[in-house]
Amino acid sequence: MIDWVVTESSNRMDIKLGFARVLEEMRAYVRTTLAGTVTINIYHETYGQEPKTSLTMSANNFEISHINGQVIHYNYVGLPTFYATDLPGSFPTGGAPANPVQKAKLLYLLPEAARSSVLEEKFTEELMRYDGAGSVTLSDYTCLVNNYSHTCHSVGLNLASLARPLTAIDYRTYAATLAEGTPDKLAIAARC
Numbered sequence: 001m002i003d004w005v006v007t008e009s010s011n012r013m014d015i016k017l018g019f020a021r022v023l024e025e026m027r028a029y030v031r032t033t034l035a036g037t038v039t040i041n042i043y044h045e046t047y048g049q050e051p052k053t054s055l056t057m058s059a060n061n062f063e064i065s066h067i068n069g070q071v072i073h074y075n076y077v078g079l080p081t082f083y084a085t086d087l088p089g090s091f092p093t094g095g096a097p098a099n100p101v102q103k104a105k106l107l108y109l110l111p112e113a114a115r116s117s118v119l120e121e122k123f124t125e126e127l128m129r130y131d132g133a134g135s136v137t138l139s140d141y142t143c144l145v146n147n148y149s150h151t152c153h154s155v156g157l158n159l160a161s162l163a164r165p166l167t168a169i170d171y172r173t174y175a176a177t178l179a180e181g182t183p184d185k186l187a188i189a190a191r192c
Contacts, residue, residue, distance in 0.1 A: 002026060005043040006088040012128050015087060019127060026062060026114040030162055033059035040110060044088040051093030055110060061160050062111040070097040076104050079142065084127050084134035108138050112145055117165040118192055119144065143187035150174055168192035 002025045004018045022040065029038050042053040056066040066072060080101045091106060092098045098106060113119040119141055126134030144151075144166075151166055152159035154174040175188040 002029070002038060002040045003043060004041065005045075007043075007045055008088070010088075015127050016124055019124065020120075022110070023114045023120055026057065026110065027162070027165065029057070030059060030062055030114075034161075035059055037065070042088065042091060044091075044093060053091040053093055053106070055106065057111065059161075061162070062114050064107060064111050067098040067103060067106060068092055068095055070095075072098065072103055074107070076107075076138075076142070076145075079104055079108075079138040082108060082123070082126075082136045082138055084129060084132060087127070104138060108136070108141070108145075112141075115148055115162060115165060116144055117167050118171065120165065141191060143184050144171060144191060147171070147174060147184060147188070 002022055004022045006015055006018055010018070026038075026040065036059050037056050038059070040055040040057055044051050044053070054066075054068055055064050056069075057064050064072065077100055082105045086105060090102065092102055108119065109123060113123050122136055122141070126136050128134070148166065149159050151170050151174040152162070154177060155166075155170045157163060157166070157170075169192075171188045171192045175185045175192075178185040
């Protein structure tokens with residue numbers, strides 16, 4: 001299990017360090033495990049075991065199959081904005097299913113950020129903003145998420161068992177293979 005305790009009393013540094021540790025544990029699991037699943041728990045209280053949000057992640061490519069025991073699908077629709085204040089209270093707890101907004105926020109915050117250092121850095125930057133008003137417009141990063149497998153192939157990484165997260169240089173390497181003026185090339189240039 002991978003556990004992240006984030007509460008109303010967690011300061012920004014607690015959240016930043018916890019986030020970095022969770023992503024590193026996720027990456028280590030995918031790098032070193034050939035099969036099986038691991039549970040990622042977000043504990044919303046320091047004391048006691050509940051409530052929590054649980055994600056079931058496969059060793060294959062950070063694939064999340066369940067949130068709180070409910071089967072999910074990777075169909076991002078109407079991507080919302082993630083606010084730093086979403087932690088910890090806006091995620092479903094116990095056996096509650098995730099609604100589409102919660103699902104998108106959780107999947108971008110954890111598996112998508114574990115796959116991409118660009119997303120990790122953006123989330124970290126916004127979680128650490130001193131005014132507490134940090135946010136990530138998830139739709140701005142759709143291009144990186146949608147071109148994950150193409151980027152892995154272009155830089156020679158095994159997407160099923162990623163040896164390291166993708167970097168801005170990796171995305172730019174992939175973008176260099178695209179025709180000038182294509183939407184993906186422009187979007188990658190804007191984010192990387």
